Amino acid sequence: MSVDETTDERAGILLVDDMEDNLIALEAVLGSLNEPLVRARSGEEAMKALLRRRFALILLDVRMPGMDGFETAANIKRLDQTKDVPIIFLTGTEDDSGYAFRGYATGAADYLAKPFDPWVLRAKVSVFLDLHHKNRQLEVMLARERTGHEAVLARLAELEAHLAGDDPPDVPALRGQVGELRRAIARGRAN
Numbered sequence: 001m002s003v004d005e006t007t008d009e010r011a012g013i014l015l016v017d018d019m020e021d022n023l024i025a026l027e028a029v030l031g032s033l034n035e036p037l038v039r040a041r042s043g044e045e046a047m048k049a050l051l052r053r054r055f056a057l058i059l060l061d062v063r064m065p066g067m068d069g070f071e072t073a074a075n076i077k078r079l080d081q082t083k084d085v086p087i088i089f090l091t092g093t094e095d096d097s098g099y100a101f102r103g104y105a106t107g108a109a110d111y112l113a114k115p116f117d118p119w120v121l122r123a124k125v126s127v128f129l130d131l132h133h134k135n136r137q138l139e140v141m142l143a144r145e146r147t148g149h150e151a152v153l154a155r156l157a158e159l160e161a162h163l164a165g166d167d168p169p170d171v172p173a174l175r176g177q178v179g180e181l182r183r184a185i186a187r188g189r190a191n
Helices: 020-033 043-052 069-078 097-105 118-164 171-190
Strands: 012-016 037-040 055-061 087-091 110-113
Touching: 012 020, 012 043, 020 037, 020 118, 037 043, 043 055, 043 069, 055 069, 055 118, 069 087, 069 097, 087 097, 087 118, 097 110, 110 118, 118 171
Parallel strands: 012 037, 012 055, 055 087, 087 110
Antiparallel strands: none
């Protein structure tokens, strides 16, 4: 299932390979995961796609004309917005021991030789997707918590301004509210 990157706000999987048959095979294996799959036929196309949208994972062919997979990965890891996106290298080379070492040294999260076992690839991709989704949930929860704390701090500043005024209304009640807000903040920090 290919999805146009401009119409889907979910993070997807970037498939980078110069061979059409390999892209078709990856789409067939990963289509059941119901995640957007975005194709790139070169390292240059991959970099452009990464600047247009977020990705949960990149599957990157090692041997491509022009910018190869290692150079592409190095460029990905240099950018602040993409440096933490996991990369699984895929290669069809017969002697891949040196390539695997180079891939991991470049920042790869994993390395698979072609032909790969579709079940293994789908399982590995599923783990990375699950981690990505859980990280996003944590980010949302932290943002909500920050927003709540900011609202409490704003209300606290407002109440303290009333207390500092020349003729504050019902000072004991305001002091009680300030105390409650301070306790709420302290509980939030303890959690």
